[in-house]
Amino acid sequence: MPDETDNHADFTGSGSEMSFSSLFSSLSEPVFIVDPEGIILYANAAFCTRFCRTQPECTGQNYYDLLSPELAEQRSIMVREVLRSRNPVSWDDEWEGRILRNTVYPAQLRQGEISQLLVIALDITDIGLLVKNEKVFSKSVINAIPGSFYVIDPGGKFTAWNNYIRDQVVGKHESEMGDIIGMEYIHQDDRQMMTEKIRNIIEAGDELITEARILVHGGPEFRTLLMTGSRMMINENPYLIGVGIDITERKEAEEELNRQIQHMRALKEIDNTIRGTTDIYLSLKSILECTLSELQIDAADLFLFDSNSNTFRFVAGRGFSSTTYERESIQLREGDARGVFLEQKVLHIKNLADGGKEYIPASLIESEGFVEYYAIPLIVKGYVSGLFEIFQRKPYTIKQDSLDFLHNLAGQAAMAIEDYQMIRKLHHANQDLLLAYDATIEGWSHALDLRDKETEGHTQRVTEMTVKLARAAGINDPELAHIRRGALLHDIGKMGVPDSILLKHEGLTDQESTVMSRHPAVAFELLSPIAYLHPALDIPYCHHEKWDGSGYPRGLKGEQIPYAARLFAIVDVWDALCSDRPYHKGWSQEKVLAHISSLSGKHFDPKVVELFLNLIQGSSC
Known part of the structure; x- marks a missing residue:
């Protein structure tokens, strides 16, 4: 009884050849049988018509001889695989524009060895083209x-x-x-x-x-x-x-946009710093710190140009490993290569070791390990006002947007320098104006002293003592300047008093006293139109007011009297009593101080009396 599990058959053995021939001869698909060496043992009409023309021509031929050497080798490998695995093997071939699916089936002899192989070639052209086109289409879509x-x-x-x-x-x-x-x-x-x-x-x-x-x-x-x-x-x-x-280009565009936004924010912060301070060093420091952080620069510095000495003076630097460079200025001499800085052109040296020593000290290049260098002149109103230097310790490829930002930073530095120079000019002009004002005021006070020879020197003495007393009271310097001017002008109102009254040695009549008592009001009328002297008006206008309200011109009382006038009033009386006058001999210091003490709470502010006595103790008139 045959083994039901046996998938192999002897196609050309005794008793089977006739049935095999009748089974496959009428098939339109090529069918043939070969031995393990490829010798054709049987071929149906469809195979012979396609490969050999007649059946006798096919039988006995080697199948591999009908193929190209390359294809014959491939088919030989597949046959050996069938012999080894005892399982069918299939492959697709193209033949004269048709697609054939070849399947090799093994046949088993009695001894259990395979000596015959059945090959069936099915024409699957229509199906194969469909599958092939589908694969091509899928591949095209994927590659697109x-x-x-x-x-x-x-x-x-x-x-x-x-x-x-x-x-x-x-x-x-x-x-x-x-x-x-x-x-x-x-x-x-x-x-x-x-x-x-x-x-x-x-x-x-x-x-x-x-x-x-x-x-x-x-x-x-x-x-x-x-x-x-x-x-x-x-x-x-x-x-x-x-x-x-x-998304590379999109990411790069996004990163560039973010950089530009960050650069705009940084420039805005620098602008706020420049506008919020008059300290040039603080402004330049913020520019340098931004340069290092935003552009990954190793070191940077800024110089101001002094056209009088033809010198670039170091003002600020960041990123240097030592401070030796901060003490160095660049003085341009005839023939100096660094004169290029004044040509308003950017200088870029990619390798300082090769061509940088005529611009940068060799000691700096070696000690800091700098490799690359940029120098950007700072331009203010068409003139070079400074120099912006950039140093790198390794080769640095700067993108265009970063280079633009660097030039914007240089522009900010130039703006800071311009503001600084303008403020300096205004400051100097203001100082000159203040000196002119003060000289004028001193001239007025000196003219008053010259008019009244008997009180010559009084104005200078009371001015100096009032400033001392005000300083002891804790008044700050700006306020002291106003007190000094008020003391110098305390008797400016006497310009409106006739000489016959001002220079009279005898006692004044009631009418003359009335004229004399108007001099504080005259002082106010003279000085109040001058805005610059408004803070100094308290002394000329109120130095004859008394703590108890019995003074003139307005009868102010207590703390209604400006503090500066209260300070001056006690000094004015002290100097008048200590000095020789035509109508009395100067008193001793002891007598003057006793008199002043007796007027505490009446003529003078008690606290000012105490302050004055502590200040004046041990001195003489």
């Missing part, structure tokens, strides 16, 4: 993706990919690609992140949406891809199938 298409196995290896990965990433010919590529084409900083995400997707089914940098041809250049994908089961194994869209 503006980025990568990939299949990643559970081990994190790329097992399938499109032309983008082959051409743009790996950079190898199809024949050189191999079966798999690994994570070595992922940027080193992104590998761990990608490995973890791939593991989570394959194990847990998460979705992939992330950005990753892909090295081009092994690096260092890279492209940024938006990677998307999901898990798919292939042959019961989980794989990641995904697409990576190239």
Whole structure:
């Protein structure tokens, strides 16, 4: 009884040849039988018509002789595989524009060895073209993706990919690609992140949406891809199938936009600093710190140009390892190469070791290890006002937007210098004006002393003592300046008193006293139109007011009297009593102080009396 599990048959053995011939001879598809060496033992009419013309011509021929050497070798390998595995093998061939699916079946002899092979060639042209076109279409669609298409196995290896990965990433010919590529084409900083995400997707089914940098041809250049994908089961194994869209240009544009926004913010902060301070060093410091942080510059400094001495004077620096350079100025002499700084051109030296020592001290280059150098003149109203220097310790490729920002920083520095110079000029002009005012005031007071010889020197003495007393009272310097001017002008109102009254040695009549008592009001009338002297009016207008309200011209009382006038009043009386006058001999210091003490709370502010006595103790009139 035959073995029901035996899938092999003896096609040409005794008793079977006739049945085999009748079975296959009428088939329109080629069918033939060969031995393990390829000798044709039988061929139906369809085979003979296609390959040999007649059946006798086919029988006994070697099948491999009907093929090209290359194709014969491939078919020989397949036959050997059937002999080894004892299982059918199929392959597709193109023959005269038709697609044939060839299947080789083994036949088993009694001894259990295979000595015959049945080959059936089915014409699957219509089906094959459909499948082939579908594959071509699918491949075309995949290759049309503006980025990568990939299949990643559970081990994190790329097992399938499109032309983008082959051409743009790996950079190898199809024949050189191999079966798999690994994570070595992922940027080193992104590998761990990608490995973890791939593991989570394959194990847990998460979705992939992330950005990753892909090295081009092994690096260092890279492209940024938006990677998307999901898990798919292939042959019961989980794989990641995904697409990576190239967003490099978008990322670069986004980064450039962010840089520009950050640069605008930095320039705004610098502008606020410049406008918010008159300290040139603070403004320039903020510019230098911004230069180093925003542009990754190693060191930078700023110089102011003094046209009188033809010298660039160092004012600020950042990023230097020592302070020796900060003490150095650049004095330009005839023939000095650094005269190029005055030509309003940017100087760029890519290698200081080769051509920088005529511009930068060799000791600085060596001690700091500087390699590259930029010098940008600072221009104010068409003239060089300073110099902005940039140093790098390694070669530095500066992008155009960064170079533009650097020039903007130079413009900010020039603006800060312009403001500084303008403020200095205004300050000097103001100082000159103040000196002129004060000289005029002193001239007026001296003229008054000359008019009344008997009181000559009085104004200077009371001015000095009043300033001392005010300083002892804790009054600040700006206020002291006003007190000094008020003391110098305290009797300016006597310009309105006739000489007959002012210079009279005898006692004044009531009418004359009335005229004399108007001099504080006259002082107010003379000085109040002058805005500059408004803060100094208290003394000329109120120095004859008394603490108890019995003074003139307005009868002010207590703290209604301005503090400066209260200070001056006690000094004025002290000097008048200490000095010789035509109508009395000067008193002793002891007597004067006793008199002043007796008037505390009446004529004078008690606290001012105490302050004055503490100040004057031990001195003489």
